Amino acid sequence: QLSKRLQLVANFVPQKARLADIGSDHAYLPVHLALNGQIEKAIAGEVAKGPFQNASHEIKARKLTNIIEPRLADGLAAIELTDRIDTITIAGMGGTLITEILDQGQAKLSGVKTLILQPNVGEDGLRRWLMEHQYQIIAEKILSEDQQIYEIMVVQPSSQPVTYSEQELQYGPILLQNRTPIFMEKWQQEKQHLEQAVVQMKQAKQLPVKRIAAFEQKINSIEKVLR
Ligand code: SAM
Incomplete structure (x- = not known):
């Protein structure tokens, strides 16, 4: 059973995705997706030894080693171009860290069609990076769980320049339109x-x-x- 936050992230992962979950910790997200038959393959990337071991353990315990591979690596260095990853999830970190991971890993983003990002804070800086690198925000969600409010954004590379106003960068272009109670x-x-x-x-x-x-x-x- 995933948390509500990770379940909403999971809902945005396309069917048959080749996924890289960066900062995977226990690999709960890719494990859930694999058990539901939603993904073809996944890399569970982790920079820290403890969480990497947690991920490895969880994948083995669930007998998913043929679908999910844990890798000890910093950011998108976990991805090899031969993995043909088309979807990336990065959840539960600050927006600045997510931005750094994307910025340093640009060479690995070429074949990626969908990124599902869940920054805990600093959403505006992340949106600015996405705009400057021609990514369009195609969906946004805001939710509350355990007294915390979380934002999720789904982005895709755009063939044209992307522009958002300062207000849209700050509050989220889609969130701003919907203005939900949360x-x-x-x-x-x-x-x-x-x-x-x-x-x-x-x-x-x-x-x-x-x-x-x-x-x-x-x-x-x-x-x-x-x-
Ligand atoms: N993604 C899971 C979630 O949303 O519940 C786990 C979030 S956990 C709070 C953040 C994880 O990101 C930690 O396990 C941390 O070790 C990992 N992490 C931080 N920086 C990273 C980096 N540069 N590359 C890969 N993993 C990283």
């Missing part, structure tokens, strides 16, 4: 955090004027979205 809750919470931070900053002896202005600008931007 989306509103996320930005309501963020606005409250920023407002509390401003109150605290205003109590300081030496006013951090620039920081306060930057925070107030963010609050303004959120208010426009919440309206």
Whole structure:
């Protein structure tokens, strides 16, 4: 049984995908997909020894060694071009780390048709990288699980330049259109955090004027979205 977050990631994996799950930890995602007959092959990539061992153990225990191969490697270095990977999932990490993994692994992205990304924070920087590298966001989801709010984005390479406004980069082009209750809750919470931070900053002896202005600008931007 996958978590709701990983189940939503799994739902976006195309049938018969040749998948690379990067940062796979226990390999729960590829194992679930393989048991459901949803994938042809998977690489479970892990940079850390412990999680790599967890993945190897899980794959063996489920008798899936013919479908899923665990690899100890940093980011997309887990992928060989001969694997003919067409789908990549990267979930449960910061957006900055996901961006670095994609940026450093560009040579491995040539045959990849779909990326399903689930950054825990820093979604805006990731969206900016995707736009600059001509990836289009074709689906976005926002969900809440165990008091945490998560975002998922599905992206595909585009044959044409991709442009998003600053607002779309910040909030997500599709999430912004849908404005679901969870989306509103996320930005309501963020606005409250920023407002509390401003109150605290205003109590300081030496006013951090620039920081306060930057925070107030963010609050303004959120208010426009919440309206
Ligand atoms: N993907 C799973 C999920 O969403 O539940 C596991 C998420 S876990 C919090 C993040 C995993 O990413 C850790 O096991 C960590 O070792 C791995 N990781 C971090 N940086 C990585 C990198 N550069 N390459 C491969 N794996 C990485």
